[in-house]
Amino acid sequence: MKKQEKLQQRIQLIGKRIKKLRIDGNYTSYEKFAIAKGIDRKQYWRLEKGSNFTMATLINICDFHNISLEEFFEGL
Structure with missing residues (x-):
């Protein structure tokens, strides 16, 4: 596996961790979480x-x- 592919996989693991934290915090929608925390939804x-x-x-x-x-x- 190339270095860039390994890096991208690790970055995606971080993204999955962020999503899990949101869901564990009882926010089923990323949009509702973003709005509640004052983050741009996109x-x-x-x-x-x-x-x-x-x-x-x-x-x-x-x-x-x-x-x-x-x-x-x-x-991780």
Whole structure:
């Protein structure tokens, strides 16, 4: 497997983790979550689908869910 493919797989795992946190937080709709947290809906959808994003965005996601970065990456 090529380096770029491995990187993309890892990014998609992060997106899946973001989606799981949303669902575990009782938000069945990414749109409702984004609206409740004041995030652009399309941007949030991209995060869950595994688009590349900044560390600041990841920190904000952790803050929305009241978890640390360590907790976010646990098991990934």
